[in-house]
Amino acid sequence: MIRLYDHPLSGNCYKVRLALNQLGVEYEKVTVDIFKGEQNSPEFVALNPNRKIPVLVDNGFVIWESNAILLYLGKRFSPNRIYSDEPKTFGRICQWLLFGKTTLDPALARARFMTRFVPEEARDPKELEALRESGRVALGVLNEHLKENEFLAGSYSIADIGCFAYVSTAEEGGVSLSDFPAVKRWCERVCSQPGYIPIY
Numbered sequence: 001m002i003r004l005y006d007h008p009l010s011g012n013c014y015k016v017r018l019a020l021n022q023l024g025v026e027y028e029k030v031t032v033d034i035f036k037g038e039q040n041s042p043e044f045v046a047l048n049p050n051r052k053i054p055v056l057v058d059n060g061f062v063i064w065e066s067n068a069i070l071l072y073l074g075k076r077f078s079p080n081r082i083y084s085d086e087p088k089t090f091g092r093i094c095q096w097l098l099f100g101k102t103t104l105d106p107a108l109a110r111a112r113f114m115t116r117f118v119p120e121e122a123r124d125p126k127e128l129e130a131l132r133e134s135g136r137v138a139l140g141v142l143n144e145h146l147k148e149n150e151f152l153a154g155s156y157s158i159a160d161i162g163c164f165a166y167v168s169t170a171e172e173g174g175v176s177l178s179d180f181p182a183v184k185r186w187c188e189r190v191c192s193q194p195g196y197i198p199i200y
């Protein structure tokens with residue numbers, strides 16, 4: 001049995017929900033209320049000492065870090081249409097998953113968090129604008145690639161899932177996609193994939 005420690009508003013958890021759905025894998029969801037600090041409970045810390053969701057437990061095997069979970073699921077349920085072990089394709093998948101985690105998500109996820117969940121009077125407007133600008137720079141990189149390519153690593157894959165989550169919520173963080181038409185068309189292609197589910 002697979003169990004996902006999840007929160008419905010989390011983009012990182014959404015990546016895993018989308019991959020599980022597209023792989024047709026049955027799983028049980030456990031909501032961790034991160035707004036109430038449930039990620040700090042001793043039971044949860046025993047699963048993830050880094051105190052963050054998502055965490056996936058597959059018959060006793062515990063794994064955390066959303067993009068690592070995507071890679072694990074891709075290989076665990078191989079062969080499937082969203083993962084490839086072919087060295088060059090695998091390399092490309094890792095490249096975009098790491099770009100997502102190191103460049104796209106820190107800007108877009110944080111801008112969304114501050115815009116949606118931090119009261120206006122508690123926000124640092126300079127920090128928020130810097131995050132939005134970093135998000136636009138990262139979207140520019142994605143846009144250039146997607147002008148010439150339908151998907152990030154050849155055909156649709158976990159690389160697209162990993163990058164899509166926080167691109168799909170970019171506008172909630174005050175980052176418009178209107179300057180990135182190739183990204184917008186890619187989002188439409190992602191949304192038309194079999195087994196697609198929206199974040200909410």
Ligand SMILES: N[C@@H](CCC(=O)N[C@@H](CS)C(=O)NCC(=O)O)C(=O)O
Pocket residue numbers: 010011012013034039051052053054064065066067
């Ligand atoms: N690098 C981690 C980030 C996970 C993360 O930041 N999760 C958020 C929800 S989206 C969380 O658990 N926040 C609670 C906290 O930081 O206390 C991943 O990709 O899984």
